[in-house]
Amino acid sequence: xxxxxxxxxxxxxxxxxxxxxxxxxxxxxxxxxxxxxxxxxxxxxxxxxxxxxxxxxxxxxxxxxxxxxxxxxxxxxxxxxxxxxxxxxxxxxxxxxxxxxxxxxxxxxxxxxxxxxxxxxxxxxxxxxxxxxxxxxxxxxxxxxxxxxxxxxxxxxxxxxxxxxxxxxxxxxxxxxxxxxxxxxxxxxxxxxxxxxxxxxxxxxxxxxxxxxxxxxxxxxxxxxxxxxxxxxxxxxxxxxxxxxxxxxxxxxxxxxxxxxxxxxxxxxxxxxxxxxxxxxxxxxxxxxxxxxxxxxxxxxxxxxxxxxxxxxxxxxxxxxxxxxxxxxxxxxxxxxxxxxxxxxxxxxxxxxxxxxxxxxxxxxxxxxxxxxxxxxxxxxxxxxxxxxxxxxxxxxxxxxxxxxxxxxxxxxxxxxxxxxxxxxxxxxxxxxxxxxxxxxxxxxxxxxxxxxxxxxxxxxxxxxxxxxxxxxxxxxxxxxxxxxxxxxxxxxxxxxxxxxxxxxxxxxxxxxxxxxxxx
Numbered sequence: 001x002x003x004x005x006x007x008x009x010x011x012x013x014x015x016x017x018x019x020x021x022x023x024x025x026x027x028x029x030x031x032x033x034x035x036x037x038x039x040x041x042x043x044x045x046x047x048x049x050x051x052x053x054x055x056x057x058x059x060x061x062x063x064x065x066x067x068x069x070x071x072x073x074x075x076x077x078x079x080x081x082x083x084x085x086x087x088x089x090x091x092x093x094x095x096x097x098x099x100x101x102x103x104x105x106x107x108x109x110x111x112x113x114x115x116x117x118x119x120x121x122x123x124x125x126x127x128x129x130x131x132x133x134x135x136x137x138x139x140x141x142x143x144x145x146x147x148x149x150x151x152x153x154x155x156x157x158x159x160x161x162x163x164x165x166x167x168x169x170x171x172x173x174x175x176x177x178x179x180x181x182x183x184x185x186x187x188x189x190x191x192x193x194x195x196x197x198x199x200x201x202x203x204x205x206x207x208x209x210x211x212x213x214x215x216x217x218x219x220x221x222x223x224x225x226x227x228x229x230x231x232x233x234x235x236x237x238x239x240x241x242x243x244x245x246x247x248x249x250x251x252x253x254x255x256x257x258x259x260x261x262x263x264x265x266x267x268x269x270x271x272x273x274x275x276x277x278x279x280x281x282x283x284x285x286x287x288x289x290x291x292x293x294x295x296x297x298x299x300x301x302x303x304x305x306x307x308x309x310x311x312x313x314x315x316x317x318x319x320x321x322x323x324x325x326x327x328x329x330x331x332x333x334x335x336x337x338x339x340x341x342x343x344x345x346x347x348x349x350x351x352x353x354x355x356x357x358x359x360x361x362x363x364x365x366x367x368x369x370x371x372x373x374x375x376x377x378x379x380x381x382x383x384x385x386x387x388x389x390x391x392x393x394x395x396x397x398x399x400x401x402x403x404x405x406x407x408x409x410x411x412x413x414x415x416x417x418x419x420x421x422x423x424x425x426x427x428x429x430x431x432x433x434x435x436x437x438x439x440x441x442x443x444x445x446x447x448x449x450x451x452x453x454x455x456x457x458x459x460x461x462x463x464x465x466x467x468x469x470x471x472x473x474x475x476x477x478x479x480x481x482x483x484x485x486x487x488x489x490x491x492x493x494x495x496x497x498x499x500x501x502x503x504x505x506x507x508x509x510x511x512x513x514x515x516x517x518x519x520x
Contacts, residue, residue, distance in 0.1 A: 012054070055069075066103060086115050109147040110147065118158065123160040126164045139191070149205045152205055153212070200245075207251050292331060303342070304348040307348050346388075376429040424468055458476075
């Protein structure tokens with residue numbers, strides 16, 4: 001180990017003196033690759049090892065040198081304890097945040113993200129003044145802004161980080177006094193005034209903090225930034241900004257504490273009003289899918305409550321399935337499938353009655369004659385809708401899923417034809433739908449009784465792609481495990497199915513050939 005330390009010390013000394021720093025940095029890489037993580041950690045904690053000379057290489061117009069320096073530092077710093085990284089090189093990282101190279105900024109942000117995972121280290125990060133310059137990088141390129149968001153969300157999971165970012169103590173969101181907020185929060189509020197792009201980045205950041213827990217939602221609410229988001233989603237004249245705001249509110253609605261807050265503050269009522277008025281909006285084609293996704297996410301976790309309290313969702317879904325726009329139809333059916341994937345969702349949708357079955361009737365054409373992506377999305381949505389876990393397979397529920405499936409009289413033929421086509425992405429969607437059928441008694445009978453289909457599935461030459469073979473195997477394995485195949489297709493075919501499953505998805509039949517040439 002002493003030899004390694006001496007060699008590495010010599011390399012670092014050469015780096016400081018060399019006119020060709022890139023060449024020296026390149027020579028460091030193989031020296032590092034031969035060390036285990038344990039050896040590397042021991043090396044970096046040695047008092048004679050100092051990485052300042054490598055940091056110095058990052059402030060250069062030579063892009064190749066900067067890239068080589070970043071690669072070496074990423075390897076070295078990644079092997080160090082985050083607390084030690086911050087203690088030894090925190091000042092240098094602060095300087096690095098102001099370098100022109102995006103690679104350097106990304107390196108620093110990724111290292112600080114590691115430091116933001118522990119309360120004590122996060123506290124040091126804040127005290128060393130690193131938070132504010134990191135937040136300023138939200139104004140940078142998109143890749144840098146994403147790293148900032150990741151770092152600050154990590155920081156917000158710690159107590160010191162949450163206090164620094166969302167500190168202050170006010171519940172008055174409409175008349176917020178910015179002076180009561182922490183410097184970091186003031187900085188975020190001021191950044192929202194720059195332009196709509198920066199505003200959306202700040203709002204994305206605070207929403208990702210708010211979804212972490214109820215405590216963090218309350219802290220974010222007290223900054224007034226959530227009210228900005230609500231205003232953006234409901235009161236702006238900028239259609240694209242409004243749509244982006246709706247998408248962020250959708251993210252906030254996913255956890256229970258988020259959806260409860262949205263309902264308790266009247267936001268849901270306002271959004272429902274927008275949903276009702278969307279058909280009269282000249283930009284309805286842009287806004288309506290986002291609004292439907294928003295309520296669909298809420299209805300996924302509380303289906304009956306949302307469908308009953310906000311009937312405009314059902315009305316909008318019906319209108320969208322009737323649309324000539326296949327994209328709007330896809331969104332509607334994906335929303336129906338997302339709501340109906342749970343038992344509670346299926347029951348809530350069944351209570352809608354004819355409006356629900358009329359929507360399903362429109363699905364057949366979408367699966368049959370649409371662009372490939374739309375067909376895949378439609379099949380996936382239908383699979384979610386009729387999926388029924390074994391523990392929920394009561395006679396009534398099995399009858400319900402079967403009745404929905406049979407609303408599409410030609411869908412079985414469509415699936416069979418797709419499985420025989422050379423388009424893997426379509427075949428995978430068909431296999432997923434077949435698997436949903438194979439897990440229900442009525443569905444297994446449909447598969448087994450389809451003329452010639454089981455023979456096609458048993459043909460190992462019929463599926464050439466590895467993932468396709470695995471998906472097909474899962475379908476056949478599910479049928480075999482049910483123990484019902486023999487009663488439907490007879491003992492001989494049942495034995496073929498069992499042999500197929502026993503041999504696995506990738507078995508290849510080797511046929512021996514005898515050369516008879518010259519034996520006559």
